[in-house]
Amino acid sequence: MTELNLTPSRTGSRILGFGSYQPERRVTNDELAQEMDTNDEWIRSRVGVIERRLSEPGQTLVDLAVEAGKNAVTDSGLTPSEIDTVIVATCTMETNIPNAAAQTAHRIGIQAAAAFDLNAACAGFSYGLGTASDFVRVGSAKNVLVIGVDKFTNWVDYTDRSTAIIFGDGAGAAVVGPSDTPQIGPAAWGSAGDLAEMIYVKDRNSFIFQEGQSVFRWATTKIAPIALEAVKRAGVDIADIDVLVPHQANLRIIEAIGKGLRKHGARTDLKVATDIQYSGNTSAASIPMAIDHMRAAGEIKSGELALLVGFGAGLSYGAQVVVCP
Ligand SMILES: CC(C)(COP(=O)(O)OP(=O)(O)OC[C@H]1O[C@@H](n2cnc3c(N)ncnc32)[C@H](O)[C@@H]1OP(=O)(O)O)[C@@H](O)C(=O)NCCC(=O)NCCS
Incomplete structure (x- = not known):
């Protein structure tokens, strides 16, 4: 052949x-x-x-x-x-x-x-x-x-x-x-298409619809374990993570993810992105924008380990550990 x-x-x-x-x-x-x-x-x-x-x-x-x-x-x-x-x-x-x-x-x-x-x-x-x-x-x-x-x-x-x-x-x-050395860990990603009707736009003449409470419950229970899986795949310990950057969907969801990770050993001084306060939910932009703002404010230093976790319509989710530039 x-x-x-x-x-x-x-x-x-x-x-x-x-x-x-x-x-x-x-x-x-x-x-x-x-x-x-x-x-x-x-x-x-x-x-x-x-x-x-x-x-x-x-x-x-x-x-x-x-x-x-x-x-x-x-x-x-x-x-x-x-x-x-x-x-x-x-x-x-x-x-x-x-x-x-x-x-x-x-x-x-x-x-x-x-x-x-x-x-x-x-x-x-x-x-x-x-x-x-x-x-x-x-x-x-x-x-x-x-x-x-x-x-x-x-x-x-x-x-x-x-x-x-x-x-x-x-x-x-x-x-x-x-x-020469891996600085972006393997992605822990997946989807739950059976829950597609939680967030959708019906057709090109319609607006976005979401079942707010259902999405809230899903995000506050399912996302911390996905973030932990990314930590495992990267071969580091949750206590090694310096910065948590979840998708900026809702401050209460962000806090719940942080709390979920602390129960599994995340440090008490873990820095958590809260960019939603002055940006709103910017969907696919929210994670890199939050990191960029934190770097500009001197809140993230080069070499620190950041845990990124995105989630939303699909439903789709993905997380990885990265070394900050
Ligand atoms: C949408 C969301 C903010 C609603 O908050 P909530 O605490 O679940 O509120 P509820 O839907 O239970 O509504 C509670 C009450 O507030 C009212 N309400 C809803 N929106 C309101 C608003 N903007 N201002 C004031 N009152 C509002 C409701 O009508 C309801 O009133 P009632 O008790 O008299 O019926 C919340 O569910 C959420 O953020 N969900 C996740 C959505 C998300 O992250 N989507 C993107 C995923 S990537």
């Missing part, structure tokens, strides 16, 4: 840099309360959001992706010409044709990149990062730009108080490249 060539594989992969971007327009809870029957106290105590950023009219999802992508490339120290693959994780494009990744690559100045979109909703960045890491390790790519971006203003009914208060727009990105 004919044997075909394989690309030479590599020992490991690592994150070379992070970047993020948020629209300028800040929308407070009080502003939403002028449009619908809600109030600041309810939103802060039930969801944890103080304000979110919403896109300006005419600002597209690709506009957000481009800015975050540029920032991550700059942070990585590479030039756009050194990137050969662009993955955009998103579930909220204005239209699906063409994809976001090819346009984003072109506008950043990345020539002829392999470019594709990936939809795992709010778990999208975890899937994108796992895919990028594996591409680099098997030699399918050298340097991959992974962007998590969502623009829920495309899909939220701003008269529906059960969803409008939660979501924000934004983009977060990372550049993944080769490493």
